[in-house]
Amino acid sequence: MKLFSSPLACSSAAHMILLELGLEHEIEFVDIYSQPHILLNDKTAYALINPKNAVPALLLDSGEILTEIGIILQYLADLRPGSDLLPAAGTxxxxxxxxxxxxxxxxxxxxxxxxxxxxxxxxxxxxxxxxxxxxxxxxxxxxxxxxxxxxxxxxxxxxxxxxxxxxxxxxxxxxxxxxxxxxxxxxxxxRPSFLRLLEQVQAAVHAMPLPEFPKQS
Ligand SMILES: N[C@@H](CCC(=O)N[C@@H](CS)C(=O)NCC(=O)O)C(=O)O
CATH class of the missing domain: 1.20.1050.10 (Glutathione S-transferase Yfyf (Class Pi); Chain A, domain 2)
Known part of the structure; x- marks a missing residue:
């Protein structure tokens, strides 16, 4: 499984759940602050992988791509039925x-x-x-x-x-x-999963220009 993620984006929730569950995976970072969005590693256009052009995307071992964070989170947790991270379907x-x-x-x-x-x-x-x-x-x-x-x-x-x-x-x-x-x-x-995630995203964070968050009044 490979997760396409951007270090400060919603996709980090999926990254964190992969670490929580100890699921075997790779992470491929996407620069969503560049136009067009590109893979940080080899500058491939990300839209070729996910035509919705948003992270996350999960490349399954079957070669299919699964998108939408709320669905990916459930997919991952369902790979480890009985974990505390997600109650059983139907309840x-x-x-x-x-x-x-x-x-x-x-x-x-x-x-x-x-x-x-x-x-x-x-x-x-x-x-x-x-x-x-x-x-x-x-x-x-x-x-x-x-x-x-x-x-x-x-x-x-x-x-x-x-x-x-x-x-x-x-x-x-x-x-x-x-x-x-x-x-x-x-x-x-x-949580150890977040501390590990932080270590893993540090380099990618520094490789991307981060946007400003507006001041709150
Ligand atoms: N509907 C998608 C939206 C994901 C989304 O908005 N991702 C943001 C990062 S948090 C993104 O990739 N933005 C880049 C863009 O839309 O150009 C989902 O729920 O997964």
């Missing part, structure tokens, strides 16, 4: 994790992404930041009495949210208004 607990994956994907991820777009007008960014604050406010409430999104156990949905909101040191993403979310971030940041 309400599984739908709870899927409910979070969908909310993070459509309401949080897709509010954060455009903030990095230098062509997005300032007024649009203000609206996006307000939407983001409202949605993170909801997350903050949910984390009031529990460690993770669905309770006391870390799941693939936590990895996804963690990556989406966890790059404070790089993007100066201000989590001060969300103390429960900040505590959640700190809890996950000490």
């Amino acid at each position: 309400l607990e599984r739908y709870r994790v899927m409910e979070w994956l969908s909310f993070i994907g459509s309401d949080i991820h897709k509010t954060i992404g455009p903030l990095f777009n230098p062509k997005m007008p300032a007024a649009g960014k203000v609206i996006m930041m307000q939407n983001l604050a409202r949605r993170l406010g909801y997350v903050e409430q949910c984390l009031k009495n529990q460690k993770y999104l669905t309770g006391e156990s870390f799941t693939v949905a936590d990895a996804y949210l963690f990556i989406m909101t966890g790059w404070e040191p790089y993007f100066k993403f201000d989590l001060r208004p969300y103390p429960n979310l900040k505590a959640f971030q700190q809890r996950i940041a000490s």
